Amino acid sequence: MRTRVAALLLLVVALPSCGGSPAPGRSVPQDAVVVASFNFPESELVGEIYAQALERAGVRVHRELGLGPRELVLPALRAGLVDVVPEYLGTALSTVDPSAPPARDVPLARRQLQAALRPDRLQALEPSPAQNENGLAVTRATADRLRLHTTSDLRAAAGELAIAGPPECPQRPYCLPGLAQRYGITFGSFVAYLSESQRITALEQGIVDVAVVFTTDGVLAERNLVLLPDDGGLQPSEQVVPVVSDRALQVGGERVRSTLDAVSARLDSRGLTFLNWRVSVAGRDLRAEALGWLKRHALVAHDAPA
Numbered sequence: 001m002r003t004r005v006a007a008l009l010l011l012v013v014a015l016p017s018c019g020g021s022p023a024p025g026r027s028v029p030q031d032a033v034v035v036a037s038f039n040f041p042e043s044e045l046v047g048e049i050y051a052q053a054l055e056r057a058g059v060r061v062h063r064e065l066g067l068g069p070r071e072l073v074l075p076a077l078r079a080g081l082v083d084v085v086p087e088y089l090g091t092a093l094s095t096v097d098p099s100a101p102p103a104r105d106v107p108l109a110r111r112q113l114q115a116a117l118r119p120d121r122l123q124a125l126e127p128s129p130a131q132n133e134n135g136l137a138v139t140r141a142t143a144d145r146l147r148l149h150t151t152s153d154l155r156a157a158a159g160e161l162a163i164a165g166p167p168e169c170p171q172r173p174y175c176l177p178g179l180a181q182r183y184g185i186t187f188g189s190f191v192a193y194l195s196e197s198q199r200i201t202a203l204e205q206g207i208v209d210v211a212v213v214f215t216t217d218g219v220l221a222e223r224n225l226v227l228l229p230d231d232g233g234l235q236p237s238e239q240v241v242p243v244v245s246d247r248a249l250q251v252g253g254e255r256v257r258s259t260l261d262a263v264s265a266r267l268d269s270r271g272l273t274f275l276n277w278r279v280s281v282a283g284r285d286l287r288a289e290a291l292g293w294l295k296r297h298a299l300v301a302h303d304a305p306a
Contacts, residue, residue, distance in 0.1 A: 028062045033248045033256065036064040036082035038073055040196060041280050042132065042214060042272065046086040046240060048290040049263060054084075056300045057259040059252040069168055070095060078120045083248035084260070089113065089127055090236025092243065094173055102236040109237060121246040125257060127239035128264035130272045132216040134174055134235055136163075136228045137200070142209055143226040150231040151183060154210065158185045164199040165212035167192040174235055175212060182234045197280070200225070216269055218277025240267060266297040 028034060033054060037047030044065045051061045064082055067073050074095060076082045089109050093100050097116040100109075106127055113124045136151055143149075146157050154161070169175035170190060179185045191208055193199045199211040200219055213220065213227070220227055242260040249256050275293060278284040294300040 029060065031251055032060040032062040033084060033252050034062045034064055034082045035084045036067045036073060036076065037086060038070060039066045039068050039194075040214075041286075042216065042276055043086055045275055045279055045286055045290060046267070046272075047084075048286055049267075049293060050084055050086060050242065050260060052287075052290050053259050053263050053294055053299055054252065054256065056294075057252075057255045059255055059259070069166070071168065077122055077243065077245065080121075080245065080247060083245040083251075084256075085243050087124070087241050087243045088132060088238040089124075089241050090238045091172075091174065092124070092241070094236065098173075104237055106237050106239055110241070113241075117243065123244055123246065123249070125242040125244060126261045126264045127241040128267040130216070130240045130267040130269045131238050132214050132240065132269070132272065133230065133238045135213050135215045135230065137203065137211050137213045137220065137225045138209065138228065139203060140224045140226055143228075148226070148228060151179075151185075151228045151234075152231050154228070155183060155185050158187050160188050161209040162189040162191055162207070163187040163210040163212070164191045164193050164202045164208040166199075167194065169212060178234045182232045216273040216276055218273055218275075218279075218281045240264070240272070262299060263294075266299070 035047055035051040035054070037043040047063070047065045051063055051065075055061050067076065067082070070091070073082070073085055077085060089106065090102065093109055093113045093116065094102070097112065100112050100116070110124055110127055117124060136154070138148055146153070148154060165175055169192070171177070176187075176190065187210070191202065193202060196213055196217060197219075199208075200213065202208045203211040203225070215227065219225070242264065244256060244260065271293070275289055278289050279286050291300070
């Protein structure tokens with residue numbers, strides 16, 4: 001029987017420098033599909049949508065939401081410790097197959113990701129229209145002072161600016177290395193913050209000048225921040241896509257595939273941004289928002305219990 005204790009031991013040995021390992025606890029039933037997510041609110045939200053949709057399709061679910069960064073979650077998938085993860089197409093492809101070109105053509109990128117995942121007995125299901133890329137944000141005051149309209153405009157001043165990003169940013173091809181290679185941008189200093197909310201707070205308080213953010217972050221809709229367009233085309237297509245284990249498809253049968261494909265068909269960027277705003281800014285309950293979204297899209301009955 002797979003246990004959270006086994007997950008803890010394996011992941012600590014494999015990734016001693018990463019945080020966010022699952023805590024010891026109860027055993028996971030063999031007939032349960034383990035739904036995990038990365039450790040940021042949008043991923044947890046989509047993971048909860050997946051979990052509730054599967055439960056209401058009659059699939060037994062165990063949650064490991066907020067498990068950690070990709071460097072922790074991908075080994076857990078490969079080891080068979082988790083079964084379903086909401087991924088992002090372009091970054092998933094570049095992680096699993098670093099030799100793959102940047103994902104621009106979505107059907108081609110999915111086929112490439114499928115081929116790269118197959119040896120690990122994993123599959124990428126249908127991508128959703130929802131897309132969330134990494135972006136760079138500055139305050140309105142900084143944008144006006146430096147005349148910043150696009151990412152390219154940062155090149156002249158970057159050497160004197162501090163940028164906040166996730167701890168993995170210096171190694172990620174679509175973060176600092178990509179900015180240097182594609183744009184010729186090298187910042188004066190880098191400050192690591194684990195969460196996006198910390199990065200935005202540091203930006204607003206003047207601790208840093210630029211912050212790596214998600215383009216569907218609800219905060220961008222109401223605060224005095226400017227998202228700089230990726231005019232150099234660094235970021236790949238980042239459709240939200242369920243990555244699932246063969247075991248999940250065996251345990252849950254066709255219900256797993258059809259349920260997650262139905263969720264993906266209805267999930268778009270505008271709706272995802274709105275959900276992010278409701279949870280991260282308005283403070284609504286994540287599980288209730290996931291259920292509300294499922295009801296609005298007729299994926300569960302309106303009298304489904306919370």
